[in-house]
Amino acid sequence: MVRPPLTPDERRRGEELGLLLRHARGERSIVEVAAAAGMSAETLRKIETGRIATPAFFTIAALSNALGVSLDQLALHLTPDLSLPA
Template sequence: MVRVPLTAEELERGQRLGELLRSARGETSMVQVALDAGISVETLRKIETGRIATPAFFTITAVARVLDISLDDIAAALDPDAVSPDRAPRRAS
């Protein structure tokens, strides 16, 4: 199966996702977050640097859980127009 190249928009969104997760990680080590999320450090590194621009949903779900950020907040940060204005961002519980 041939993989379709990513668009410039998808690549840019991947960069924003990586920056968001890196910022949310703060001083917590990449090793600790990856371990807690059940993913490899290399996968987390690639996501944070935008080298994996379209990571799997469950991978992002696991990282978001560890970083205590909601998927709604991630969606709002990546595409503010896609989130309805009547929903305030909230922390994951």
């Protein structure tokens, strides 16, 4: 099955996600955070640079856990019009 090309909005959102994750990583190394999330450093590098613009949900869940960032906060930054129940 051939995956359809990403839309400009999907690419932009992937880049924004990468920036958020990179910021959350702070001074920690890519290797350290990737290991804590159970993935390769190269995969994390690709996500942070937007080369993997639509990572799997469980990949982002593992990263959010390793970084101490809630999925709710990531969602709010990436979809500002999203209203989460209180």
